[in-house]
Amino acid sequence: MAVKQVNPTRMELTRLKKKLNTATRGHKLLKDKRDELMRRFLEMVRENRALRMKVEESLREANLNFVLAKTAMSDEAMKAALLAPKQEVYVSTSYRNVMSVDIPVFDTKTRTPDPNDIYSYGFAFTSADLDGAVKSLSDILPDLIKLAEIEKSCQLMADEIEKTRRRVNALEHVMIPETREQIRYITRKLDENERSTQTRLMKVKDMMLQQAHGY
């Protein structure tokens, strides 16, 4: 591996040692974070799949009911019946923190508490199938909201896992080995300097003894 140029000084060595320490600790923490995120993600994604299959199945049934209702009514009558809703759904979003990922929690409120307000039309001019269709759709709504919550959470967590994994890998395979290499380089250089000073001193001592005593 190509070693980046570093100053072979004691100060640099201390700095690098500190850096290595931090990197190792960060690596361990991030690895733990990744593992825990993964565990939660897999749990949630399983729930997501199950819920989605359930919702898709019941939506299919609701759509069938609508098609059925449509056969008995004109297009205009259908539009007139549905497009002036009495009910309104509000959703308030709060966030829950799971391993540093803010996942949304949706809380729904309806404008009126009366569950019969989903029928925005007079019963005289519409087919009875429409009532059933609207009812079946309204029954799915809580599940649909829950699905939105879980699916969004899964997307956000997948994103965070990807980021964390990259960080872990960068630390493990680049940052830590590189710093280790630099530390080794400096240690060697310092040792070499030490040895050369030692030999120089011995040589000088020899020369001085020679001068003073003649041996």
Next chain:
Amino acid sequence: MSNRIAVVGDKESIYGFAALGLDPYVFDPSGDGFTMFKKLCQNESYSIIYVTEAAAAMLDKEIEKYRSAPSPAIILIPGVSGNTGEGLSAVRKSVEKAVGSDIFNE
């Protein structure tokens, strides 16, 4: 804060939701459907947007942008024309992104 829920798709699929009090937006691919959807995503008053799979197939670029954004949550639902499996494949995409390969593949 109180936000609304939007439903985007062909009109047969979404009128039912209108009765429940969700806001229906008819997606018109030949007209201004794309700009409408873009505006809808940027509109902060919608925190959940349901999109029918048929419409999503054409809007996937826009939808992709909001995958990692905290809001809005864009969720695919099957329309009257049937289930294309696009919704489940979105879940699969998340798994692939996180794990590296699709481990729930059957």
